[in-house]
Amino acid sequence: MIIPRNALLMILIVAISVVVAACAGDLEPPADGEVTVITTTYPLTFLSEKIGGDRITINQLAKPGVEAHDFEPAPSDIRAISNSDLFIYNHPAFESWALSAAASAASADGDNSPTVTVQTINLELAGENHGGHAEDHSTFDAHVWLNPLEAQEQADRILSAFIEVDPEGAQIYTRNADGLDVELQALDDLIGKQIARCELDSVVVSHLAFGHMAERYGFSQIGLAGLSPEFESGPAQIAGVIGKMNELGISHIMQEPNVSDRLAETVAAETGAKLLTLHPLEVRTSEQASNGIDYLEIMKSNAGALQAALRCS
Numbered sequence: 568m569i570i571p572r573n574a575l576l577m578i579l580i581v582a583i584s585v586v587v588a589a590c591a592g593d594l595e596p597p598a599d600g601e602v603t604v605i606t607t608t609y610p611l612t613f614l615s616e617k618i619g620g621d622r623i624t625i626n627q628l629a630k631p632g633v634e635a636h637d638f639e640p641a642p643s644d645i646r647a648i649s650n651s652d653l654f655i656y657n658h659p660a661f662e663s664w665a666l667s668a669a670a671s672a673a674s675a676d677g678d679n680s681p682t683v684t685v686q687t688i689n690l691e692l693a694g695e696n697h698g699g700h701a702e703d704h705s706t707f708d709a710h711v712w713l714n715p716l717e718a719q720e721q722a723d724r725i726l727s728a729f730i731e732v733d734p735e736g737a738q739i740y741t742r743n744a745d746g747l748d749v750e751l752q753a754l755d756d757l758i759g760k761q762i763a764r765c766e767l768d769s770v771v772v773s774h775l776a777f778g779h780m781a782e783r784y785g786f787s788q789i790g791l792a793g794l795s796p797e798f799e800s801g802p803a804q805i806a807g808v809i810g811k812m813n814e815l816g817i818s819h820i821m822q823e824p825n826v827s828d829r830l831a832e833t834v835a836a837e838t839g840a841k842l843l844t845l846h847p848l849e850v851r852t853s854e855q856a857s858n859g860i861d862y863l864e865i866m867k868s869n870a871g872a873l874q875a876a877l878r879c880s
């Protein structure tokens with residue numbers, strides 16, 4: 568039998584359509600929570616939850632209430648990373664253990680879960696990273712999430728990573744990320760307005776976590792400790808902080824949850840300053856976690872505390 572050319576073409580087109588339809592039928596979305604994500608700290612969890620919705624399951628390594636800078640992974644955490652689809656951390660300046668943990672996890676399961684460093688690229692740091700020298704992370708401020716606009720950049724990277732590990736969810740992830748973007752933009756506007764006109768331009772903080780926020784909203788931080796709470800200032804530096812408080816008329820000390828109150832209380836007693844809470848959001852307190860108090864709400868409380876401490880109108 569001779570089949571006319573046009574008819575043959577029709578058969579081909581129909582055959583292709585059937586194959587496409589069969590594939591589309593196979594593209595069932597993953598069951599809820601099928602994509603497993605490991606995060607190190609709370610802001611990454613928050614951004615991931617917002618973007619991933621119920622397509623993903625998240626396991627945050629540093630639990631509520633701990634001092635996140637001190638966290639080190641247990642063997643069970645390495646196993647969890649190895650069994651996950653995606654491991655998200657901030658920066659080696661914060662999680663110095665992350666790269667080696669990811670490497671151990673990859674060698675344990677052999678399938679190399681993608682690892683995403685969700686960190687705004689610091690051009691200065693990138694410029695220094697050449698010639699095989701180890702990067703010096705001791706002076707790098709990894710707390711970028713305290714500026715909502717930099718949190719947006721973290722969210723962009725999380726979105727790309729989710730689409731990479733679960734391309735079928737791209738539309739949902741993108742739509743969720745667009746919604747998150749609007750919320751972060753609104754948060755930035757709100758904080759900007761709240762601390763626009765202030766009598767003071769410096770706050771005393773328990774550790775120097777707020778550099779990215781301070782730069783965005785135009786204030787300075789004076790730290791009782793350094794970039795990590797463990798680098799507590801010595802008596803000479805503390806005397807310097809007290810001197811600055813007197814000189815600048817600072818009457819509040821911004822204390823943070825999850826670290827010892829001792830130093831802040833001592834300085835408050837010495838100067839008559841009041842204690843307020845400014846949350847670095849590395850991990851939530853256990854109470855905040857169980858009550859579902861999220862990044863946006865804690866950032867709004869932070870803005871209120873800054874408004875009082877900086878005496879903004």
Ligand SMILES: [Zn+2]
Binds near residue numbers: 776849
């Ligand atoms: Zn910190």
